[in-house]
Amino acid sequence: xxxxxxxxxxxxxxxxxxxxxxxxxxxxxxxxxxxxxxxxxxxxxxxxxxxxxxxxxxxxxxxxxxxxxxxxxxxxxxxxxxxxxxxxxxxxxxxxxxxxxxxxxxxxxxxxxxxxxxxxxxxxxxxxxxxxxxxxxxxxxxxxxxxxxxxxxxxxxxxxxxxxxxxxxxxxxxxxxxxxxxxxxxxxxxxxxxxxxxxxxxxxxxxxxxxxxxxxxxxxxxxxxxxxxxxxxxxxxxxxxxxxxxxxxxxxxxxxxxxxxxxxxxxxxxxxxxxxxxxxxxxxxxxxxxxxxxxxxxxxxxxxxxxxxxxxxxxxxxxxxxxxxxxxxxxxxxxxxxxxxxxxxxxxxxxxxxxxxxxxxxxxxxxxxxxxxxxxxxxxxxxxxxxxxx
Amino acid sequence: xxxxxxxxxxxxxxxxxxxxxxxxxxxxxxxxxxxxxxxxxxxxxxxxxxxxxxxxxxxxxxxxxxxxxxxxxxxxxxxxxxxxxxxxxxxxxxxxxxxxxxxxxxxxxxxxxxxxxxxxxxxxxxxxxxxxxxxxxxxxxxxxxxxxxxxxxxxxxxxxxxxxxxxxxxxxxxxxxxxxxxxxxxxxxxxxxxxxxxxxxxxxxxxxxxxxxxxxxxxxxxxxxxxxxxxxxxxxxxxxxxxxxxxxxxxxxxxxxxxxxxxxxxxxxxxxxxxxxxxxxxxxxxxxxxxxxxxxxxxxxxxxxxxxxxxxxxxxxxxxxxxxxxxxxxxxxxxxxxxxxxxxxxxxxxxxxxxxxxxxxxxxxxxxxxxxxxxxxxxxxxxxxxxxxx
Numbered sequence: 001x002x003x004x005x006x007x008x009x010x011x012x013x014x015x016x017x018x019x020x021x022x023x024x025x026x027x028x029x030x031x032x033x034x035x036x037x038x039x040x041x042x043x044x045x046x047x048x049x050x051x052x053x054x055x056x057x058x059x060x061x062x063x064x065x066x067x068x069x070x071x072x073x074x075x076x077x078x079x080x081x082x083x084x085x086x087x088x089x090x091x092x093x094x095x096x097x098x099x100x101x102x103x104x105x106x107x108x109x110x111x112x113x114x115x116x117x118x119x120x121x122x123x124x125x126x127x128x129x130x131x132x133x134x135x136x137x138x139x140x141x142x143x144x145x146x147x148x149x150x151x152x153x154x155x156x157x158x159x160x161x162x163x164x165x166x167x168x169x170x171x172x173x174x175x176x177x178x179x180x181x182x183x184x185x186x187x188x189x190x191x192x193x194x195x196x197x198x199x200x201x202x203x204x205x206x207x208x209x210x211x212x213x214x215x216x217x218x219x220x221x222x223x224x225x226x227x228x229x230x231x232x233x234x235x236x237x238x239x240x241x242x243x244x245x246x247x248x249x250x251x252x253x254x255x256x257x258x259x260x261x262x263x264x265x266x267x268x269x270x271x272x273x274x275x276x277x278x279x280x281x282x283x284x285x286x287x288x289x290x291x292x293x294x295x296x297x298x299x300x301x302x303x304x305x306x307x308x309x310x311x312x313x314x315x316x317x318x319x320x321x322x323x324x325x326x327x328x329x330x331x332x333x334x335x336x337x338x339x340x341x342x343x344x345x346x347x348x349x350x351x352x353x354x355x356x357x358x359x360x361x362x363x364x365x366x367x368x369x370x371x372x373x374x375x376x377x378x379x380x381x382x383x384x385x386x387x388x389x390x
Numbered sequence: 391x392x393x394x395x396x397x398x399x400x401x402x403x404x405x406x407x408x409x410x411x412x413x414x415x416x417x418x419x420x421x422x423x424x425x426x427x428x429x430x431x432x433x434x435x436x437x438x439x440x441x442x443x444x445x446x447x448x449x450x451x452x453x454x455x456x457x458x459x460x461x462x463x464x465x466x467x468x469x470x471x472x473x474x475x476x477x478x479x480x481x482x483x484x485x486x487x488x489x490x491x492x493x494x495x496x497x498x499x500x501x502x503x504x505x506x507x508x509x510x511x512x513x514x515x516x517x518x519x520x521x522x523x524x525x526x527x528x529x530x531x532x533x534x535x536x537x538x539x540x541x542x543x544x545x546x547x548x549x550x551x552x553x554x555x556x557x558x559x560x561x562x563x564x565x566x567x568x569x570x571x572x573x574x575x576x577x578x579x580x581x582x583x584x585x586x587x588x589x590x591x592x593x594x595x596x597x598x599x600x601x602x603x604x605x606x607x608x609x610x611x612x613x614x615x616x617x618x619x620x621x622x623x624x625x626x627x628x629x630x631x632x633x634x635x636x637x638x639x640x641x642x643x644x645x646x647x648x649x650x651x652x653x654x655x656x657x658x659x660x661x662x663x664x665x666x667x668x669x670x671x672x673x674x675x676x677x678x679x680x681x682x683x684x685x686x687x688x689x690x691x692x693x694x695x696x697x698x699x700x701x702x703x704x705x706x707x708x709x710x711x712x713x714x715x716x717x718x719x720x721x722x723x724x725x726x727x728x729x730x731x732x733x734x735x736x737x738x739x740x741x742x743x744x745x746x747x748x749x750x751x752x753x754x755x756x757x758x759x760x761x762x763x764x765x766x767x768x769x770x771x772x773x774x775x776x777x778x779x780x
Contacts, residue, residue, distance in 0.1 A: 315468065328434060
């Protein structure tokens with residue numbers, strides 16, 4: 001019995017985009033899907049009812065952060081992450097591979113794992129494929145990720161090759177260590193930086209191992225989008241057709257829709273929440289910065305087309321006021337709206353796929369978003385979904 | 391036609407406590423009532439649905455803060471405070487009397503009003519009875535307060551006497567300036583510090599003017615409780631029996647129930663929200679500090695007897711985790727719980743009045759709360775409901 005069932009209902013006739021549905025032990029989510037980020041078992045500022053009200057069907061949390069605090073054993077004692085945080089829909093946990101290399105003060109990386117100092121209290125911690133999977137088994141997410149070595153950008157070829165070799169070997173060890181394959185689907189992560197031959201090599205080895213799903217990792221880590229797109233366009237179609245494909249850390253509207261066209265089914269990013277906390281709203285007409293004086297007397301909702309809790313109940317003028325006086329309700333309301341925007345956006349993408357018009361949607365999204373500045377831009381901040389600042 | 395209807399359903403046989411109900415243009419609230427504080431048109435961190443879910447039937451906002459930002463005209467253009475913040479139950483606005491004397495950098499006080507520098511940007515502002523009532527008329531709360539001079543504690547007799555004279559004269563001017571008596575009930579504020587003869591004089595003059603409700607002001611401004619209680623016990627019963635009586639800024643459980651015994655009908659205080667943001671929970675068994683290590687693996691709700699959104703859905707262990715990792719959901723959940731605790735507490739008080747057993751409830755409340763430290767204690771912070779730190 002498998003932890004995950006993936007059914008593709010339609011493939012766009014002009015692109016590689018697929019519309020489908022993934023069934024997990026905690027319910028179903030439609031694909032392509034956008035996962036809001038709740039690094040520390042909380043999507044910042046949102047009680048679960050309000051999160052569900054945005055249309056989010058699955059959320060992401062981070063093994064690295066949860067192992068440090070409160071500890072995987074605490075979450076296990078609570079009955080797992082779903083019960084601990086009172087979110088009873090699907091959850092995906094990232095493995096912590098990236099965080100170990102980016103947040104922690106790294107002490108030693110060897111063939112078997114990584115020794116590092118916690119960014120919280122300096123405590124010396126060891127992560128290896130067995131210990132990470134053991135933690136993810138305790139957390140109990142529906143989808144869990146292998147422990148990988150995520151190279152920074154830029155990285156030299158030989159260093160990237162060593163990371164790919166480790167990533168492949170660790171993927172096998174993770175697979176073997178996994179104790180709950182019937183209720184947690186383990187996804188592999190394809191590394192290889194911007195080197196096509198390393199990507200191909202890593203992809204081939206991981207596909208041979210036959211995982212229930214595959215992620216593209218090591219992208220959205222600081223490289224310019226024009227470096228990322230060719231990698232996505234070339235290698236995503238080479239992933240197994242019948243398995244979910246997840247592009248980690250990508251979240252700008254144009255990147256989302258273009259990556260869907262290459263065949264990606266799942267995304268995560270901190271953009272909706274991080275930007276929401278900074279008074280930046282995503283709207284169907286492009287970005288809106290709510291501190292702007294021009295909204296002082298604007299008693300219309302953020303987005304007339306949006307049916308989220310924020311847009312149904314509050315005006316631009318009120319939200320502007322909340323930000324100007326530093327009331328936390330401002331960040332809360334814009335986080336709700338932005339997550340709802342991303343969910344609406346994914347629904348629009350799914351519909352366009354089903355109607356074989358994704359290419360025209362791409363043009364439309366580009367006409368709204370290309371050239372727009374996006375605060376907390378993932379290309380300036382590294383892999384946004386993995387920083388401490390979710 | 392009056393803006394307010396007050397009906398007393400029962401008076402406790404052994405105390406002066408009254409159980410009743412106040413009808414306003416935006417609905418009804420039961421008395422004795424506790425009003426959560428939303429200084430800047432937001433009860434910190436709570437969307438209105440969650441606030442209503444605590445059982446709160448009326449909330450308080452501050453004219454001083456709203457006049458500074460976003461400005462009374464902005465709120466008026468929104469259609470008033472209820473529409474601006476999407477809270478459609480009763481609202482009371484404080485006049486700003488206290489804030490002008492405590493927060494602002496005071497430039498000049500004269501017989502007609504006060505000139506001060508805004509604590510936000512230093513801008514020179516003039517408040518007088520006419521301008522304050524004009525602002526409160528624009529804000530559109532169901533109950534509005536006169537502009538008074540709130541003496542600090544301690545204050546000399548002659549200084550307190552001058553403040554009382556001004557408070558009385560300004561009350562008359564407020565009354566005359568009030569343009570919306572049919573949908574906003576104007577309450578007078580009795581000043582006089584700890585001087586019984588000044589309290590009596592102020593009370594007599596204000597009662598002669600026949601306001602729809604009366605507040606005791608200038609208490610909970612830093613004086614020890616043993617100084618406050620005799621003033622409340624002596625003068626509250628002298629206020630008109632058939633009018634609502636409001637004790638400003640008082641909120642510790644023992645003070646609430648004892649003041650109800652003296653005949654108070656309405657309270658406001660920042661304690662539930664401010665303490666909630668500091669990991670302090672009010673429970674039927676006394677205080678609970680959620681950062682404590684002993685809750686690490688405690689998967690029970692904050693209070694087994696509580697039916698609030700927080701206690702129905704989250705555990706002590708999870709809330710502790712949220713505070714330890716600085717997730718804003720921690721303050722949000724504890725604010726919800728604490729406000730719900732205060733609403734439950736008022737319901738318990740109302741029931742005890744109706745069953746003529748308030749004195750035994752007082753003893754019970756004392757046995758739980760007397761001697762307990764209350765963080766952000768109002769006696770250490772001045773009149774809590776009026777500071778910038780609500």
